[in-house]
Amino acid sequence: MSTFFPKEAPPRAHLYMNHYSFNSPKQLHTRCITTHPFNHRIQVFLPTELSPTIQSALTDKLLNETATYYHAHIPLSLLLTSNFMQYVRNGMIALSVQGGIDTHDVVCLDGKGKLILDLTKDSYEQLGLSGKPSTFHQDRQRYVVEIELNKPAMIPGKPGFERVKWCFENTLAKPFSMLFASADPQGVSLPLEFPESARATPMTFNIQSTPLKNVIVPDAAPLRTIGKNDLRWRRSVSDLYEWIGLASMHSDRITFGDNIDPFLCVYSPPAPPTTDQQDLTPSSCCLIEISGFIPSQSIVRILEALR
Numbered sequence: 001m002s003t004f005f006p007k008e009a010p011p012r013a014h015l016y017m018n019h020y021s022f023n024s025p026k027q028l029h030t031r032c033i034t035t036h037p038f039n040h041r042i043q044v045f046l047p048t049e050l051s052p053t054i055q056s057a058l059t060d061k062l063l064n065e066t067a068t069y070y071h072a073h074i075p076l077s078l079l080l081t082s083n084f085m086q087y088v089r090n091g092m093i094a095l096s097v098q099g100g101i102d103t104h105d106v107v108c109l110d111g112k113g114k115l116i117l118d119l120t121k122d123s124y125e126q127l128g129l130s131g132k133p134s135t136f137h138q139d140r141q142r143y144v145v146e147i148e149l150n151k152p153a154m155i156p157g158k159p160g161f162e163r164v165k166w167c168f169e170n171t172l173a174k175p176f177s178m179l180f181a182s183a184d185p186q187g188v189s190l191p192l193e194f195p196e197s198a199r200a201t202p203m204t205f206n207i208q209s210t211p212l213k214n215v216i217v218p219d220a221a222p223l224r225t226i227g228k229n230d231l232r233w234r235r236s237v238s239d240l241y242e243w244i245g246l247a248s249m250h251s252d253r254i255t256f257g258d259n260i261d262p263f264l265c266v267y268s269p270p271a272p273p274t275t276d277q278q279d280l281t282p283s284s285c286c287l288i289e290i291s292g293f294i295p296s297q298s299i300v301r302i303l304e305a306l307r
Contacts, residue, residue, distance in 0.1 A: 017237045019223065022307065030300050037093050037111040039294040043248050044306060046286040047217045058288075058306075059207050068189050069181035069293040071097075072200035076107065076176065077168040079115065079149070080161070083193065088113055088149050090190060092182040093295055102142075107176055111295065113150030117172075119143050128167045179293040187301025205292035215254045217283040218243055239270030247287060256282035 020028060078084055084092075094109040106118040117131070124131060124143035131145035153160045180200075182190040194200035223236055246254050246269055253260075253269045290302065 015238070015241065017234060017241070019237075029303070033299050033303075034296045037296055038095055038108070039296065039299060040291060042290040042294065042299060042302065044288040044290075044302075045244055045247055046288065046306075047283070048285060059209060068191075068202050068204055069179055070192055070194070070200050070202055071177070071179055072194050072198040073175045073177050074194070074198045075168065075173055077165060077173070078195070078198070079109070080165050080168065085149065085154075087182055087190075087192060090182055090184070091295075091297075092180060092190075092192070093293075094178050094180045095293070096176045096178045098177040105172075105176075107178065109149075113148060115147040115149055117145040117147075119145065123172065126171045128171050129164065181293050181295045181298075183295045183297040183301075185297060187295075187297040187299075187304075189298075203292065205290050205294065208289045210250070210287045210289070211284060212247060212250065212287055213284045214256050214282045215247070215285060216256050217285055242270045247285070250287075 018028070020026070022029065079088070079094075088109065091111045092109060093111040094107070096105070096107040098104060099106075101118070103120075105120060105123050108116050108118075110116065117127075118134065119127065119131070119142065121141040121143065124145070127145065129145050129147070131143045134142040134144050136142075147164060148154065151160075154164075155161055180192055182192055184190055192200075218240060220240060223233060223240070243254065251269075252258055253265075253267065288306075
């Protein structure tokens with residue numbers, strides 16, 4: 001999550017570049033994906049054109065392979081019931097979606113049993129649980145409370161559990177509009193059951209497939225022959241990353257024969273390495289966009305389905 005503050009300095013951006021085989025036992029791509037429990041959109045660029053039949057079959061497969069998520073309105077005390085504590089142990093993620101992250105109370109469950117409350121000063125003082133000042137934008141007086149729901153002490157009857165339950169039922173009893181999703185380690189959807197008062201609505205991912213025609217598709221194969229410590233490799237990968245960004249925006253700058261007037265636009269797209277720089281020919285490709293409340297396990301499953 002990020003919020004735009006006009007008077008603040010922009011956050012630092014980092015780009016980490018690497019390449020390796022998906023068949024590597026290290027499974028670096030899986031480890032990287034699982035560090036992001038909350039995901040809204042995935043873009044997949046396929047350097048080949050898909051026929052309508054294949055597009056339809058691929059969309060159906062992705063819908064069947066991926067998870068359903070839910071939009072519900074619940075009090076936090078519901079998370080402490082026996083059914084939801086089991087969901088928490090199964091890796092459920094949740095995120096409140098009402099208001100702004102810098103002006104309202106925010107709640108999230110990270111998939112590893114940690115419940116995080118990012119609260120305004122008034123809500124924190126009324127809550128009655130210990131926390132710490134937020135390290136982001138300290139002048140806004142926000143506080144963070146972290147509760148490890150998977151700890152052995154978090155069972156009914158224990159003092160810590162009963163204390164949290166009392167606070168959720170009395171001092172922070174308001175309902176939150178939240179998104180919920182749960183998937184097993186293989187990325188298969190796990191159903192969630194809500195009380196009628198939660199007004200839960202099951203939702204599915206939105207999948208769009210957009211053909212990109214008459215574009216210049218760079219050949220990334222030469223990157224394999226350049227050592228990763230070589231400055232040329234870093235520049236080439238950075239250019240390729242920028243080119244993929246242009247493709248994701250459906251930019252006309254990567255269209256074959258594009259020749260915009262420099263008076264209107266002085267930008268020129270990067271030219272990643274190709275097998276033959278002198279003989280560029282237009283190609284067709286496909287951009288697949290998947291959006292929703294996507295658990296990291298589902299992203300790994302989507303990647304396997306696309307491969």
